[in-house]
Amino acid sequence: MLWLLLSVLSSAVALYVLNSAHTPSNNGRPLPHPSDTLPLLGNAIRFLQPRHQLFTWFLTQQRQFSGQTYAISVPSLPPGVVISSPENLEFVLRNESLVTKGDFFRTRAWDLFGHGIINATGPLWKAQRKAGLRFFSGETLDVMVEEVLPEFWTDIVEKRLDEASATDYKEWTTVDLQHVFHDLTTAIMGQMAYDIPALNSSHPFSRAFDFASGWTATRFQNPLYTFTELFNGGKFRKAVAEVKHFGLQIVARAKRRRGNRAFESLVEGNDAPQFNTLIDSLIEAIDNPTIVADSAMNFLSAGRDTTAESLTWTTYALLRHQPVLWRLRQEITTAFPIGTQNLTLASLQPSTIPYILATFYESLRLYPPVPLEIQQCEADCTLPDGTFLPKSSVIVFCIWALNRSVDLWVEDAEQFRPERWLDDDGKFAGRSAWDFPVFNGGPRACLGRKMAEVLGCWVLVRLVEDWDVEEVRDGHGDRVSAISLTLPMKGGLPVRVRRRATAATAAEM
Template sequence: MLGRERPEYIAMVKHAPDSLPLLGNAIQFLKPRHVLFDWFVKCQQKFGRETFEISVPSLPPGVVINSPEVLEYVLKNEAAITKGEFFRDRSWDLFGYGIINASGELWRAQRKAGLKFFSGTNLDIMIEEVLPEIYHESTRASLSQAAEGRSVVDLQKIFHDLTTTVVGHMAYDMEIDATSPFSKAFDHASSQIGLRFQNPLYSITEFFTGSSFRASLREVKRFGRQIVSEARKRRAQEAFESLITNTDEEETELMQQRQQPENNEGSGLGFGTLIDSLIEALGNPKIVADAALNFLSAGRDTTAQSLTWTFYALLRHPEALKRVREEIDLKFDVKPSDKQSFSSSAMTNSDSDEEDVNINVSDLQPTNLPYTMAVFYESLRLYPPVPFEIKQTTQPVTLPDGTSLPAGAVVVWCIWALNRSFSTFGEDAQSFRPERWLEVPSPASHVDSETDSDTHVNTAAHKPSLRFTGSKHSVGEFPVFNGGPRSCLGKKMAELMGAWTLMRMLREWEFEEVNDGLNMDSSSGERRSANSLTLPMEGGLPVRVTRRRRRV
C-alpha cells in the first residue's frame, strides 16, 4: 500500500504469493481473467482455509477469505460488511440504484418486489406455458434449421436468446431479443465494468479509450427508460379501462387482492410482472429503470451461462451425458401408463414428437431427476456464474478466525477457487464428477419410495433410487447462490429452467462440439471465460446439431 501506514491486521494474516515490493499483487490483477482465477486457485491450495492479504497500489487494504465459517459470517453481517464504495464506484455507471448496488431501505424495497415476482404461481406459468411456447417458436426453429443445413450453431447464443425472451415476457411484458442493440450494449458494458476491478487506473484509460463503452452505457440506460415508459403507459391504459368496465364489486375484489399479506419466498399467489411490482414499490422512474436492468441482467445472463457450461461439461463427459439421457427417457418417455402405446421395437424420430409430454414443476424436482440436477450443480460448482465477489467493511470488524479489519477494508472471495477446495470437495475437486451430489438411500427408505407413483429413477431396473443432496454443503462451502440477506432470489427459477432445458433439448437433439482450438486455456485444455462480471464462455459454444433417434 503506497502513501499510508499499513493497518495492524496485516501482521495477523499471511501474504499472497508472487507479491512484489511497492506493486504488491498488481501484476496478477492486470493479467487475463482466467489467469487471475488460476492464481486464486493456487492461493487457495497454498493457504487452505486461511485468510490472506492482497495489496494493490491505490486500492483499499484487502483480504481474501477461504474459510466457510468466515464466509458465512461475512454473508450474514450485511450491516458491517456490505457492497461498499469500492464496488459501487466501479459498477455505478451500469447498475446505478439497482439491487446489486443498493443497501438499506432501497435494497429492501427491491428485494420485496423480487419476492412477489418469484412466486410459485409465476414459476408454474413459466414452466407450463412460457418456456414451451418460446422454445417451440424460437429455440427449436433455430436448432431445426441448423440440423437441416448441417451448419454450426452457437449454443451460448441459443440459451441467451431463450432466457432473454423468457425474462422479457415474464418480468416486463416485452419482447426482448438477445441480438437487439440493448443486449449487445449491455454485454459490452458488463465486460468493461469487469475490467475496472482489475485495472486501478481505469478512470484514466477510459478517458482515452472509453468512447464505445460510453455509447454502450447510453444504449443500456435508454432501454431502461423504455421499459419503464411502456409499463407506465400500459398501467394507465389498464386503469382507464378498469374504471370504465369494472363494477363496484369487481373493484372491491381487486383492492382486496392488492391488500393481501405477503407470501414467503418461492410460494404464494402470482403478482403479475416484475416491472409492476417495482413501479409500485419504488415510484421514481429512474430508480425503477435501474432496478429493472439489474433484474434483467441477473435473470438472463447467469442462467444462459450456466446452461452453456453444463452442456459443455456433458459434451466433454459422454458417460454423464448418457446417464442424463437415460434418466430423462425413463421419466418422460416410458411411463408405466404409456407402455402399451409403443411398439417394443419402434424407433421415434424427435421431429415427430412436437406435441411432447406436458411438463409441470413437480416433474422437474430433484426427487424426480436426481442425476440431471447433480450434473447441473456440478457444472455450477466448476463454472460458477458469478465467480468473484467483493464487499467492504463499514466499521472495524473481527472475523471468526481472529482477523481484524479496519473500516473500509475490502473482503474478497473467489467462488471459482472455493468450489475447487480440496478441504470441501476432496482430492478430485478439479474433476467433473456429478456423483458427489448423490447418495443411495437406505434400503428402508427405498422400499417406502417404491410405493410412491412418482418414484422412477432406476426402479425399473430394480436398482436403488438415487437421492440428490444439493443441501449437503453449507452456503459457506458452496456459495454459488450467495447467502444471508442477499441470497439469490432466482435460485428456484434457475434450477427449474435448467432442468426443463436439459430435459427438452437432450430428448430431441444430439450435439457435437466444434473445437477449433481457439479460446482455450493452453495449460488445462479447458474453454476460457470472457471478461465480464459473470461467466460467459469466450467465443461461445459452437456445435453441430442432429435430430436424436431413440428407442422407446
C-alpha cells in the same frame, strides 16, 4: 508522461505507507502474502492478467494457504484480504450491515447498475428485494414451465437447431449454443418480467449491456480507470446510455399499460386490475422512475445472463463427459415414460430428477456464474478465524477457486462428477451456502435460485432427449471465460446438432 508516471509512483508509495500503518492482522501479527507479492506494486500485476489465469492464481493461493486468510495489496486501493473458509464466508454473507458491496465495488459498477438491487442498501434494497420475492413465486414458475418455456423453446431453440440440423439431404451447420440460450433466457425475462415481446440477445440493449458489463469488469483490474477512460471511455459511455434509455422505456411502457388497463376497468365497471410482472411490482414499490429503471436492468441482466451461461457450461461439460450424458438419458426415460412434451413444475422436482439436478449443480460448482465476489467493511470487524479488518478493508472470495477446494470437495474437486451431489440412496443432497456460495447466502441470497433450477432442468431434459449435439472444437482445448462480471464462454459454444430419432418422430406427430 514522465511527470504523470512520477506522480502515480509517489502516490502509490504514500498510500502504501499509509495503509501499512493500519492493515488487516491476526492476533496482532501481519497476515501472510502470496509468495509472488512485489514491493510497492503488491499483487497489481496479477490482477492485470486474463481472468481465467487470475482464477488459476486464486486456486493456487487457496491450496498454498489451506483455507487460511491471506492479504493482497494493490497500490491506490484499500488493504484487502482473501477468505476461503466456510466460517468466514458465513460471517461475511450473514452480516449485511457490516460487510457490504462498499464504495470499492459501487463506484466501479455505478454507471451500469446505478440504484439497482446489486448496489442498493437499506430501505431501497429491501423494497427491491420485496418486489423480486413477489415475482419469483411458485405461480410464476408454473406459468414459465407450462406456458412460456414451451412456446419460446419451439420458436427460438428448436427453430434455430432445426435450421442447423444435419439430415439425409443436408450437411452439418455450426450453431452457437450460447447465443441460442441467451436468446431463450432474454425472451423469457422480457416477456415474464417486463411484458416485452420479442426481446433477444441481438437487441441494441443486449449488445450495449454485454459491452458495458465487460468494460465494468476491467475497472476492477485497472486502478487508473478514471484517468484512462478520459481517453478511451467513449464507447462505454455510449453503451451505458443505451442501457439507461432502454430501462426508462420499460418503465414508461409499463406505466402506459397500467393506466390503460385501469381506465378500461373503470369504464367497464370491473374490479381494479391485478398486475403480476416484475416491473409492476417495482413500480408499486418505488416512486422514482430512474430507480425503477435501474432496478429493472439489474434484474434483467441477472435473470438472462447467469442462466444462459450456466446452461452453456453445463452443455459443454456434458459434451466432454459422455458417460454423464448417457446416465442423464436413462433418468429421463425413467422419469418421463410417456415423453417430455408436457413437462410440469411437479415433474421437475429433485425427487423426480435427482441426477439431472445434480448435473446442473455440478456445472454451477465448476463454472459459477458469478466467479468472483468483492465486499468491503463498513466498520472495524473481526472474522471468526481471528482476522482483524479495519474499516474499508476489501474482502475478496473467489467462488471459482472455492468450488475447487479439496478440503470441501475431496481430491477430485476439479473433476466433473455429478454423483457427489447424491446421497447413498441416490437422492439429491444440497450443500450450505457457506460451502457452496454460488447463490450467495444470508440476506442477499439469490431470489431467482428456484427459477434457475427449474429452467435449467427443463432445458436439459428437452435438449438431451431430443438432440444429439457435437462440440466444434476447432483446435480448442479447455474453453475459458470472456471478460465480464459474470461467466460467458469466450467465443461461444459452437456445436453441430441432429434431431434424435425419437424426437423426430414426436415432432412429426
